[in-house]
Amino acid sequence: MTTLLLACLPMPPHMDAPQADAPEAESADEAWDRSLDTSDVVHDVIVIGGGPAGLATAAELDHGLLLEAESPVGGRIKWASGPELMLVGTIEQVLHGYNDSPEAAAKNWATVQGDAPSELTWRFLEESAEVRNRLLGLGLSFERLSRTPTSVVPRQHHIAESGWDFVAAIASEIDIEIRTDTWVEDLVIEDGAVRGVMVDGELIRARRVVIATGGVISDPDLLDELGYAPEQFSVEIGGDEFNWIAHDWALDHDLAESQLDAIGWHPGHAAYEDGPRRLEANDGSAIWVDEHGERFFNEVRSTSVEAGGAILRRDVTGIVSCEETLEPMLFKDAGYLEQFETVDDLAEAHDFDAESLRQSLADVRDHHHNGGMDSTGRSIWPSEMMLPLCTFEPGFTASKAYGGIDVDDQGRVLDVTGTPVQGLYAVGEAAGMGQPGLGGWYGFDGSMSAVVWSGWRVGADLAAR
Ligand SMILES: Cc1cc2nc3c(=O)[nH]c(=O)nc-3n(C[C@H](O)[C@H](O)[C@H](O)COP(=O)(O)OP(=O)(O)OC[C@H]3O[C@@H](n4cnc5c(N)ncnc54)[C@H](O)[C@@H]3O)c2cc1C
Incomplete structure (x- = not known):
């Protein structure tokens, strides 16, 4: 469709696209403006x-102009009850007696991700306290801090208000026109420069276009290509706003993408009949066993592709202490949890080798009481597996994408040759949290801070022009 449309468009004045590392990118941009x-x-x-x-x-x-397919605006986070944001070096951390700094976070990062943070990740870590200040200035507050299994100090700042309040606060600063119920069909790119977008078959021209359409997580075909078996996952949904349009546009317009298989998965049983809700299990509260009842997998490292690989290879059953489950009645009543009073009953019902299962539970008990590493290499303290035990079928929830369209440090979209597409930008999850790699391969909980930060950063740059 794009090619046909482009054939009808007047040709833009010729201009050589600047290279990714061109020192005069700014002035090339201005020259483009003048040439229009x-x-x-x-x-x-x-x-x-x-x-x-x-x-x-x-x-x-x-x-x-902001164009949004749904009504109201808000994206995926409007579904969350109390969003959490990863922030570093905040007053809240000090008040709770924790010393944190970008340096400490970077060290932690390198341990989890396996490589040093990029320059942009550093900038994000350094500026995240400013994100905190701005959010509080918008009337939001933090009710508590929490720690992920892999971080040494608590960095997850839980917002006291709802996801809806969170987006409403951010939107309260907007002066430009917002058009809801408006689906953008395509980007229009000519000769290495964006010319506008297509809505209802019509071209709306713009000097610059910012792609903020969210991550690529809900595309069953893409997940299939990446080696996941979509039918084994309950891909996170929460309404029709979940889409993968940025990936389609990248393919159609030769835009560069990377780290597409770095997808944040939440193991557990997800139930979405009456709105998003999930039983989380990657916090040490649940273990997974294979078809023999043996532990085989480090559940804590389950927020990325590693987990997908594991579940494809095996039949997996999740086990959790019924009493420790966050919403036990809800999940039991809904039939997502099956309760067993003895280990033998559980083994028999699932056709496990009872001895293997007993050993798996002993492994967790030892680890819980003595620390160190368990048989899967898990080093955090898991919950003790207490009777009665509940089993669940691990469904994966694709919660977010840490890869996406490639952008440079200014948020400019790069084509497959690494050249910025003039006037085209990407922010948030469409750009892998602001830049593929910023979230790393395992990502981090609370990546919303990077999502919002990337929007404010690119918006401020554009406004300054
Ligand atoms: C229940 C739930 C809880 C979560 N909790 C947390 C949390 O606590 N902390 C955290 O960090 N993350 C959380 N996440 C993940 C977080 O919501 C996402 O990472 C974040 O929303 C990404 O923001 P975004 O603006 O890049 O994309 P999105 O929120 O996906 O927004 C993209 C928007 O673009 C619109 N759009 C897409 N295509 C088009 C088109 N062609 N034309 C017009 N409009 C279009 C969509 O309708 C949507 O409104 C949660 C997600 C869910 C579902």
Whole structure:
């Protein structure tokens, strides 16, 4: 469709696209502006997508238009009850007696991710306390801190208000026009530069376009290509707003993408009949066993592709102490948990070797009481597996993507040759949290801080032009 449309469009003035590392990128951008026939440019900036990233971008702009497919705006986080954000070096941490710093976070990062943080990740770590200040200035508050199994100090800042309040606070700073119920069909790119977007078969011209359409997690075909078996997963859904349009656009327009298989998975049983809800199990509260009843997998490292590989290879059963389950009645009543009073009953019902199962539980008990490593290499303290035990079928929930469209440090989209597409930007999850690699391969819980930060950062740069 794009090719046909492009054939009908007037050719733009010729201009050599700047290289990714061109020192004069800024002035090339300005030259592009000057070269445009401004009579047919309708908008300075079009932001596609009104999730937290798009809203944050729009909040910085004096002129422009935000187009959102759904109504109301808010993206995926509007479903969350109390969103958590990963922040470093905040007053809340000090008040709780923790010393934290970008250096400490970077060290922790390197241990978990296996490589040193990129320059942009460093910048994010250094600026995350400013993200905290701005959110509080918008009337939000933090009710508690928590720690992920792999971090040495608590960095997850839980917002006291709802996901909806969170996006409403970010949106409260927006002055530009927002059009909801508006699905953007395509980008229009000519000669290495964006010219606008297609809506209802019509071209809306813009000098710059920001892709803020969210991550690539809900595309069953893509998951299949990446080696997942979609039918084995309950891919996270929460309404029709889940889509993978950024990936389609990348393929259609030769945009570079990376780390697509770095997908955050939440193991546990997800239930979405009446809205998003999930039984989380990667916090040490549940163990997984294979078809013999043996532990085979480090559940704590289950937030990335490693988990997908594991579940494809085996039949997996999740086991949790019924009493420790966050919402036991809800999940039991809904039939997602099956309760057993003895280990033998559980083994018999699941056709496990009872001795293997007993050993698995002993492994967890030892680890719980004595620390060190368990048989899967897990080093955090798991919950003690107490009777009665409940089993669940681990369904995976694809919660977020840490890869996506490649952008440079200014958020400019790169094509497959590494050249920035003039005027085209990507923020938030569409760009793997602001830049593929920023979330790493295992990602981090609370990546919303990076999502919002990338929007504010790119929006401020655009406004400054
Ligand atoms: C229940 C739940 C709880 C979560 N909790 C947390 C948490 O506590 N902490 C955390 O860090 N993360 C959490 N996440 C993940 C977080 O929501 C996402 O990482 C974040 O929303 C990504 O923001 P985004 O703006 O990049 O994309 P999205 O939120 O996906 O927003 C993209 C927007 O673009 C719109 N759009 C897409 N395509 C088009 C198009 N073609 N035309 C027009 N509009 C389009 C969509 O309708 C959507 O509104 C949670 C997710 C869910 C579902």
